[in-house]
Amino acid sequence: MDRYNDVKILLKKWEQSFFQTNNRKPNKVSYINQYSGIFQPSTAESGCWGSHLNRKSLPAAVPKLSSDDKETLKASAQYFGMKLKTNLGALTKVNVTYTMYMQKFQLKGERFGGGVGRGRGRFGGFSRQGDTCYKCGGTGHWARDCRGRDVPPEVYEALRDFGYKSFRPGQETAIMRILSGLSTLVVLSTGMGKSLCYQLPAYLYAQRSKCITLVVSPLVSLMDDQLSGLPPMLKAACIHSNMSKKQREAAIEKVKAGQVHVLLLSPEALVGGGHSGSGCLPPADQLPPVAFACIDEAHCVSEWSHNFRPCYLRLCKVLRDRLGVRCLLGLTATATLSTALDIGRHLDISDQDGIAVRSAAVPHNLQLSVSMDKDKEQALVSLLKGERFGALESVIVYCTRREETSRIAALLRTCLQGVMLRESSKPAPEDEEDNPVGKKKKALARKKIRKPLKWIAEAYHAGMSASERRRVQNNFMCGELRVVVATVAFGMGLDKSDVRGIVHYNMPKSFESYVQEIGRAGRDGHPAHCHLFLDPEGADLHELRRHIYADTVDFYTVKKLVQKVFPPCKCRQIQQKQQDLAQAAEVSDSELLEMEFCENTDPHQQQLTETPEEGDGGLKLSDVREQRACHTHERAIPVQETVETLDITEESLETLLCYLELHPQQWVELLHPTLSICKMQFYGGPQQLRKITKLCPPVAVALARKRMAGERVESCDTLEFDVVELADTMGWQLPLVKRGLRQLQWGSDTGSYGGTGRSGVHVEFSALSFYFRSYGDLTADELDAVCAFLHGRVMAQERTQLYQLKTCFKAFRSVAYRNCSLCMDDLEESRSQALKELLRHYFDKRRNLDLSKHYQEEEEDEEEELNKCKMRDWEAQICADIRGFLSSRSDEKFSGRAVARIFHGIGSPCYPAQTYGRDRRYWRKYIQFDFNEIIRLATQEIIRTR
C-alpha cells in the first residue's frame, strides 16, 4: 500500500505538471506513454539496426525486472488502471508492446548517433525532448517530423562502397525506412535503381551482426544471373526449384554457416507448390535471424494486378508466421496507385509514407509515338531506316505471337541487308563514370561494343532452346546483333543500359506491360525511342482477348471445384444428436455413453482447440466457427488429378482457392501443399499388417475404413489411403501421423526383415496436393452462394481485364499518327507528352480495382452494338461449324467452354494446342467473336446432339 501511495503522489505531481505545460489534462495516450515510460529497459541487445528484432530475438531483448521494479510497476498499473478504466492484464500487454517498440527506436537512435533513453528519468515521463531521431540522430523531434536530409555517415560510406556518389530519387527514403525496420513499397521505373534499396541495407545489417536478407524473385531462370550481378561485397546464394537437391542443400549449409548475406529465393522455394513440393528452407531456428525480406515484382501480390501469382499471397504469410520476418520491402516497376495501396495492405504497411516512394510512370528520356498503319510490315522496315530509329544500335521489337517473331526477323534481315547505320554520338553516362562497379561495366561494355555489327535481326521466344536463346541474348548484349524480334519473354532482367529503341509490333496487353517494356530502353539516361503499331482493325485486341479468356473458368467447373473443396461431413448430425440427447428428460446410461463417445471422437471439436488462429482482419474462420456445427476439416485435393478433371491450369486452380481464402468469410484456409496419398506395403503379409494395427492406430483406422467400404481385408498386405483425411478423422495432426507411419519402416517391434533392422514395411507418400481447411456443413444455399461468389469473382476479373484492354486501345488511338511516315524522322513532342500524361493519369489516379462495372457500362457503346449485330449475322454459320466439329470428334466429350476455347485457339490441359491446333478448319476460327457467346452456342449444340 505504501508503494501505491508513493506512486500515486508522484503521478499526481506529473498530472499537475502536465496540465501546466500543456494547458489540458492528460489523455489516454499520455497516460499510456507515461505508464510505459516507467517500465524502461535496463538492458538492450546492442549492435543491431533494430528491425531484425524479429519474433526470434524479441523475447531476449525484453529486460528482466527486479522485485523492486515489479512492485513499482504493479502499483502504477493499479493507478493507471483506474485512470484508464482497464485491467492489469491489458495494461501489461500495452506496456510490453510499447516497450519493445520503444526499444527498437532507441536502438535506432543509438545507431544514428543518439543515446538510449537520454533525458528520460525513471519517472521522467515520455519526453521527445530527450529522444534522438533515428534519421538524423538529432534530438527534439522524431524521424517522421525530421526536416533535415541528413543520412548517417555510415550509410554514405556504404553507398560509396557500392560505387555511387549519391542516391537516386526514392532510394534514400526506402533505405532509411528499411534500416528503421519499417515495411516499404518501392515503385520505381525499370532501371531507376530498385536493387540498391535492398542491397545497401542488407550490407549494413550484415556488417553489424550475423543475419541474412531474403530476396524473393519470380524470375527463376534469371536468378543465377542476378546472383552474379550482385556487388562483390555482398555474399549471396540462391535456392530455386530448378536446382538439384544437392545444390539446394549446399546453399542451405552456407546460409546456416553464416557465409551468406543475401539469400535469393523463388516464391515456390519459400512456400512450396509447383513441382517442388514443400518449401526448401529449414525451420527459422536453424537459420540466422532475418534482417528483412525483399519481394521483387511485388505487384504479383495484388489479386487485381496484371500479373497476380497466388503463391505470392502465401509468401507474406510464410515470411511472417514461419520465419518471423517483420520488415518487408516490396519492389515493383509497375503499379497504379490503387494497386500500390492493395500491395501495401498485404505487406502490412500502415502508413501512407510507406508506399509513397513512387516515380513518374515513364522516364523523361523516352520519346513515345504510336501509328495506325495498314501495312505494318512495310511501316516497320521504313521506321528502322528512318531518322529516328536508323541510327539506333540496339533495338527490341516486341510481338505477341511466337510465330510472328521468326517471320518479322526474317523480313528485317532481308529488307535491312546492306543498310548502313546512321551516325550517332553517345557520351558516357555521368553517374557511372566515377564508380568502380560502373567503370568495370563500362570498360566491359566498350570492349564488347567495339565488335562490329554482325547480325541485323534475330528472333527470340520461350519456345526456342535454351542455348539458342542464350546465343541471341549474348549477341545482343555485346552489340553484335542490332535488332531482337521477341515476345515478352525477352528483356526480363536484361541488364543492358544502352538499349536505344523499343518497337511494339503488336499492342501490349496493358499499360503496365507497356511501361515495363518501354522501360528497357534508355536505362543509361540518354534519349531513347519507342514506337507502337496499333492495328486499325483491332486485330491485336482480339488476340489479347484470347489470353484473358484463357484464364477464365465457367460456372460448371466452379461448381465441380466447390464440391471437391467442401465435401459434406457429419458434424451437423453429431451436434443435432447431442442436442436431442441433452434435451431428453431422462437420459439413459447407454445414451450418455454414446454421447461421451461422440464427444471424444469428434475430431473437429478437438482440432478446434489445437488449431492456432491465423491471419487478421475481416470475419475469419474463428468468428464463423462460433456459429457453425462444423469447425472445419483438413482436406487435400491432388493437383494433377484436379487439373485433369476440371481442365484448368494449376495456376488457375490455386487462384480460385485464393479467392475463397480472401473472401470476408474466409471459406477456406490454405495450408502448405503436401503429399496426400500414402501407400503401404507389408512384406510380412496380412499377419504383419494385423500386428501393426495394434501398434499404430492410423493403420488400424485405415484398415477399418477399408473394411467398412466393403473391401475384403483378410488377405490384404497393401494399403493406400488419403493420409490428410485419415488424420482429420482421427483428430490427429498431419505431421504426427506422417512421422508415425514413416517410422514403421524402421521399428524393431513391427518385425524385422532379413535381419537388416528394416521392419519389412514400405511406406511411400505421393500426389502433391493443395492442402487446406474447409467446412463440411455448408447448406445447399451456402454452397450456391460460394459458387456464385467464385464465378462472379472470375467474371469480374475477366471484365476488368477486358475493360483495361479497351481503355488501353482507346488511349493509344487518341494519340496515334495516321501512319508511321509522319513520325519516323521527327517527332511531335506534344504527342509524346500527351501519351505520357495519359499514362501518368492512369498510374496516379486512385480508382476501384474491380473495373467490371465500367466494362458493363461500356458494353453499351457503339462498337459493342456492332459486334452484337455481327454475331447475329454469323450465328448460323458458327452453329454449323460447331456441329461439324462435334461430329468429326464424335468419340470425344466436350463442354461448351472446351469448344469455345478451340474456336478461339486457346489450349488447355485436356485439349492441348499441339493436338487440337493441327485441325486448321476450327482452331482460332472465330477469334474475333465474343468468347462467352461461343460458349453459349456450343452448349446449345452439345445439348441438342445428346
Ligand SMILES: Nc1ncnc2c1ncn2[C@@H]1O[C@H](COP(=O)(O)OP(=O)(O)OP(=O)(O)O)[C@@H](O)[C@H]1O
Ligand atoms: N544511386 C545510384 N547512382 C548511380 N547509378 C545507380 C544508382 N543506383 C543504381 N544505379 C545503377 O542503375 C542501373 C539500374 O539499376 P537496377 O538494376 O537496380 O535497376 P532496377 O530498377 O532494379 O531495374 P529493373 O526493374 O530492370 O530490375 C544499374 O546499372 C545501377 O548500377
